[in-house]
Amino acid sequence: MLKNLPVMVVVFLLIAGYMMPVVARWDRKKxxxxxxLAMGFGVLGSVLLMNTVIAxxxxxxxxLGGWIPPWGIAVRIDYAESFMLMLxxxxxxxxxxxxxxxxxxxxxxxxxxxxxxxxxxxxxxxLGMAMANDLFNLYVFMEVSGICACALVAAKGDREATxxxxxxxxxxxxxxxxxxxxxxxxxxxxxxxNLDFVAIQMRRVWVFYPTVTWVATSFFVVGxxxxxxxxxxxIWLPDAHSSAPSPSSAVLSxxxxxxxxxxxxxxxxxxxxxxxxxxxxxxxxxxxxLLVFSAMAILGGSLFALVQVDVKRLLAYSTVAQMGYIFLxxxxxxxAGLAAAMLHILNHAVMKSCLFLSAGSFIHVAGVRQVRDxxxxxxxxxxxxxxxxIAALSMIGFPxxxxxxxxxxLSEGAMQSGEPVFVVLMVVSSFLNAWYYLPLVGRIYSVGExxxxxxxxxxxxxxxxxxxxxxxxxxxxxxxxxxxxVYRAVDKFLLK
Amino acid sequence: MTSPLLVLAVVIPVTxxxxxxxxxxxxxxxxxxxxxxxxxxxxVLVVFLVQGxxxxxxxxxxxxxxxxxxxxxxRLDSLGALFALTASxxxxxxxxxxxxxxxxxxxxxxxxxxxLLSLGATMGVAGAGNMLxxxxxxxxxxxxxxxxxxxxGGEEAQRAGRKYMCFSLFGAGSVLGGLIISSAVFGDLExxxxxxxxxxxxxxxxxxxxxxxxxxxxxxxxxxxxxxxLPSAMVAPTPxxxxxxxxxxxxxxxxxxxxxxxxFYGAEVVSDLHVNAFMLFSAGVTILMGSVFxxxxDNLKRRLAYSTVSQLGYIVLGAAILNRTGVTGGLLHLLNHALLKITLFFSAGAIIxxxxxxxxSEMSGLARRMPxxxxxxxxxxxxxxxxxxxxxxLSKWYLIEGGLLRDAFWIPLLLVTSAxxxxxxxxxxxxxxxxxxGDFGRFAGHEAPPSMLYPILILCGLFMLLGxxxxxxxxxxxxxxxxxxxGVR
Numbered sequence: 001m002l003k004n005l006p007v008m009v010v011v012f013l014l015i016a017g018y019m020m021p022v023v024a025r026w027d028r029k030k031x032x033x034x035x036x037l038a039m040g041f042g043v044l045g046s047v048l049l050m051n052t053v054i055a056x057x058x059x060x061x062x063x064l065g066g067w068i069p070p071w072g073i074a075v076r077i078d079y080a081e082s083f084m085l086m087l088x089x090x091x092x093x094x095x096x097x098x099x100x101x102x103x104x105x106x107x108x109x110x111x112x113x114x115x116x117x118x119x120x121x122x123x124x125x126x127l128g129m130a131m132a133n134d135l136f137n138l139y140v141f142m143e144v145s146g147i148c149a150c151a152l153v154a155a156k157g158d159r160e161a162t163x164x165x166x167x168x169x170x171x172x173x174x175x176x177x178x179x180x181x182x183x184x185x186x187x188x189x190x191x192x193x194n195l196d197f198v199a200i201q202m203r204r205v206w207v208f209y210p211t212v213t214w215v216a217t218s219f220f221v222v223g224x225x226x227x228x229x230x231x232x233x234x235i236w237l238p239d240a241h242s243s244a245p246s247p248s249s250a251v252l253s254x255x256x257x258x259x260x261x262x263x264x265x266x267x268x269x270x271x272x273x274x275x276x277x278x279x280x281x282x283x284x285x286x287x288x289x290l291l292v293f294s295a296m297a298i299l300g301g302s303l304f305a306l307v308q309v310d311v312k313r314l315l316a317y318s319t320v321a322q323m324g325y326i327f328l329x330x331x332x333x334x335x336a337g338l339a340a341a342m343l344h345i346l347n348h349a350v351m352k353s354c355l356f357l358s359a360g361s362f363i364h365v366a367g368v369r370q371v372r373d374x375x376x377x378x379x380x381x382x383x384x385x386x387x388x389x390i391a392a393l394s395m396i397g398f399p400x401x402x403x404x405x406x407x408x409x410l411s412e413g414a415m416q417s418g419e420p421v422f423v424v425l426m427v428v429s430s431f432l433n434a435w436y437y438l439p440l441v442g443r444i445y446s447v448g449e450x451x452x453x454x455x456x457x458x459x460x461x462x463x464x465x466x467x468x469x470x471x472x473x474x475x476x477x478x479x480x481x482x483x484x485x486v487y488r489a490v491d492k493f494l495l496k
Numbered sequence: 497m498t499s500p501l502l503v504l505a506v507v508i509p510v511t512x513x514x515x516x517x518x519x520x521x522x523x524x525x526x527x528x529x530x531x532x533x534x535x536x537x538x539x540v541l542v543v544f545l546v547q548g549x550x551x552x553x554x555x556x557x558x559x560x561x562x563x564x565x566x567x568x569x570x571r572l573d574s575l576g577a578l579f580a581l582t583a584s585x586x587x588x589x590x591x592x593x594x595x596x597x598x599x600x601x602x603x604x605x606x607x608x609x610x611x612l613l614s615l616g617a618t619m620g621v622a623g624a625g626n627m628l629x630x631x632x633x634x635x636x637x638x639x640x641x642x643x644x645x646x647x648x649g650g651e652e653a654q655r656a657g658r659k660y661m662c663f664s665l666f667g668a669g670s671v672l673g674g675l676i677i678s679s680a681v682f683g684d685l686e687x688x689x690x691x692x693x694x695x696x697x698x699x700x701x702x703x704x705x706x707x708x709x710x711x712x713x714x715x716x717x718x719x720x721x722x723x724x725x726l727p728s729a730m731v732a733p734t735p736x737x738x739x740x741x742x743x744x745x746x747x748x749x750x751x752x753x754x755x756x757x758x759x760f761y762g763a764e765v766v767s768d769l770h771v772n773a774f775m776l777f778s779a780g781v782t783i784l785m786g787s788v789f790x791x792x793x794d795n796l797k798r799r800l801a802y803s804t805v806s807q808l809g810y811i812v813l814g815a816a817i818l819n820r821t822g823v824t825g826g827l828l829h830l831l832n833h834a835l836l837k838i839t840l841f842f843s844a845g846a847i848i849x850x851x852x853x854x855x856x857s858e859m860s861g862l863a864r865r866m867p868x869x870x871x872x873x874x875x876x877x878x879x880x881x882x883x884x885x886x887x888x889x890l891s892k893w894y895l896i897e898g899g900l901l902r903d904a905f906w907i908p909l910l911l912v913t914s915a916x917x918x919x920x921x922x923x924x925x926x927x928x929x930x931x932x933x934g935d936f937g938r939f940a941g942h943e944a945p946p947s948m949l950y951p952i953l954i955l956c957g958l959f960m961l962l963g964x965x966x967x968x969x970x971x972x973x974x975x976x977x978x979x980x981x982x983g984v985r
Contacts, residue, residue: 393639398639399631400568405562405566415676423673426672426673427669430665434661434665438661438665447649476562477560477562480562
């Protein structure tokens with residue numbers, strides 16, 4: 001069992017996902033505990049895997065069916081992967097907890113079962129993407145997660161959500177297409193799909209096929225950039241994330257976009273590592289492009305967020321800006337920069353889920369989505385308001401909250417790469433973040449008018465939000481907990 | 497020595513704030529007791545700690561490593577001690593005064609909660625043992641004071657609050673950028689100023705970082721042109737204006753500038769960077785323009801606010817002069833200005849409470865009605881101008897001497913001009929109140945309630961005493977200045 005654990009985590013969630021409609025048919029109330037059970041297993045598995053990796057200091061490799069690579073399918077869990085597994089299942093569990101209270105009322109009871117199916121499949125696919133050590137499985141899981149994510153958006157079924165889901169589907173497919181082309185070219189160049197073998201071969205063959213290497217790299221960058229909404233390619237994100245039900249928004253903004261950024265990071269630093277250390281212009285070009293576009297994302301996302309009146313659209317544009325941080329870290333490529341990118345994947349997942357879920361709570365109780373209708377909600381919903389404020393302050397980067405640590409390390413990374421201009425960018429970005437988050441917080445706490453809301457949200461939905469906010473504080477005070485793992489992962493990225 | 501006492505100086509006010517937040521909002525008696533008691537206990541604790549710090553033994557808290565790069569630690573050295581002492585003692589007066597002033601205002605629970613939280617944040621700023629800790633508490637101070645600025649709740653207060661927040665965040669961002677760059681160059685965030693040597697290759701980067709830090713902290717220190725939030729913030733209740741906008745908040749900005757210049761970078765590095773031309777220029781412009789703007793204000797609190805802007809320029813000038821005498825003068829003025837300005841603001845608050853008058857033009861003959869308050873106001877005005885028997889004289893003397901020591905002959909000229917301007921905007925108020933005929937009946941009615949009047953009188957006595965017998969303050973300022981220039985003490 002323990003030997004098969006890596007695969008079991010994914011398979012268990014997949015099976016649980018497919019079981020959900022049956023469970024719903026049997027008794028709708030049993031859905032939530034069942035999904036929670038599967039999720040709990042996922043968290044437990046991730047913890048075990050992470051412990052094994054940390055204790056042994058060796059990556060866990062698992063060959064499916066005992067077939068050794070390059071023929072068989074291999075799964076590989078190293079520091080970075082176990083970090084992602086932990087994050088996906090951990091934050092996913094909080095979101096699922098909230099969803100169990102929210103989905104029935106937001107979507108109607110008919111499709112509750114199917115919603116859990118999509119949710120669990122999505123998580124399974126993301127876990128699969130994180131641990132897959134070959135390009136084919138990476139692609140398959142990418143497609144699964146893409147379709148499930150669309151399903152989560154479309155679940156609402158109204159015109160707006162359907163339109164957004166369709167837009168998302170189209171653009172995600174284009175992104176996948178690019179990635180698929182890239183995979184095809186790599187296969188053509190190296191004759192392998194297993195990442196380790198591709199990496200070894202790439203170091204030999206790129207000299208003979210510089211153009212193809214260049215094109216393949218570009219395809220990967222563009223494909224993953226579309227899927228993780230790097231600024232000019234982000235146009236699907238605000239619609240999708242704002243029209244989806246709140247738990248879906250949380251999982252899409254908090255987790256889904258990150259996994260593609262992580263996949264790109266893995267490809268660039270593990271597979272193309274040979275190119276990055278030698279003086280091949282593609283390496284410089286990729287870094288340069290990522291830096292420029294992430295700077296645009298950080299500024300552009302925030303500027304768009306400034307003018308939003310719908311709170312969920314505001315949060316969605318803020319995600320665009322925050323993805324810029326992550327890509328900035330990837331582009332900087334210095335140890336602290338990469339560490340900051342990974343740290344921010346975690347911190348932003350926690351903060352943004354907290355924000356989307358607390359905004360969802362306001363929407364759930366007060367039925368308002370416009371920023372100006374949030375006035376005075378703190379009176380009846382003190383806990384949710386506090387959680388929202390903490391997460392928002394963390395987004396701005398107030399010390400000692402989670403966002404401050406990522407910002408500090410990102411700036412440190414910029415200094416390490418000899419690009420102090422990005423420190424200025426960070427400062428400007430904090431200022432912009434403050435510009436759209438602080439008025440919101442102020443509005444929630446303004447005492448002037450009565451919000452008209454009489455009841456607080458039930459405890460079962462309040463608790464995950466509050467716990468996520470607590471995580472923001474803990475991650476801010478003790479970022480060394482994730483950072484020890486992150487730095488080991490970064491060492492592997494930069495050494496190989 | 498490692499001791500938890502220093503942490504208590506932050507924890508006690510925060511605890512007091514929590515207790516007040518938990519008390520029922522109608523229970524004024526108990527809330528006032530808790531507030532005054534908390535500040536008094538904090539002040540006593542700080543006095544105890546300061547004695548140790550000035551005698552050379554540094555209290556420090558255990559270090560909390562956020563990450564290996566980012567340690568949080570409280571450590572009280574002599575500069576911190578001076579600031580902590582000034583702020584915590586004046587806080588007691590301001591709290592007593594607040595209990596009287598706020599008696600007829602709304603949302604008193606929120607007010608006192610944040611009033612005490614601000615005290616905790618200020619103690620954190622004063623006791624910060626490295627730049628990161630300083631920055632952390634500096635940000636917290638911004639957040640804790642914002643509800644106090646918008647306390648009135650009207651449109652004007654909201655606008656002032658937005659302005660305050662915008663400027664503060666700009667400053668904080670600038671400070672953060674400067675900190676990151678300098679920490680990458682120096683490799684740490686410690687107060688190791690006296691040991692630092694300038695690496696010529698990094699001079700450009702450090703110049704940029706230093707200016708970012710200077711103007712970042714300069715926002716709270718109201719260095720022109722970053723001052724506009726201060727006059728707007730005068731919509732806040734008067735004790736807030738008195739304490740935060742004359743003592744705690746603005747002086748935490750000043751404190752940040754001193755920390756950056758002397759403790760973080762070191763006077764030697766700063767003078768090698770040739771950045772003090774910027775500092776001198778900004779301070780000079782602030783001193784003059786602040787006074788000129790003050791001349792045109794009819795609203796008493798706004799006039800006082802511009803006077804604060806100008807006087808803060810003196811303290812910045814003390815840092816910019818970059819020699820021991822100048823710093824001594826700056827530090828003396830930090831203390832003296834705090835005492836004088838809080839008296840002036842308290843008097844203005846008393847006038848508002850008793851007569852409801854906010855504009856100077858309506859105050860003709862006011863001294864007949866409030867003789868004691870106006871006497872205190874007049875004496876404090878004298879101090880502001882720097883007339884001889886008051887404490888304001890000495891700090892200016894040291895500043896002038898410091899300026900002459902570095903052959904900057906324009907500094908005495910500047911200070912004399914400024915003194916004339918100060919007289920030009922303070923004396924008309926006093927003459928109007930004492931000698932003009934107005935509609936305030938002869939000795940009719942009463943002065944402000946005792947909880948407001950006594951703080952004014954005690955503070956007035958205090959600064960008069962320090963004017964006549966300045967030896968203790970001078971000794972303290974001298975100890976701090978020599979410590980900042982790398983002396984053992």
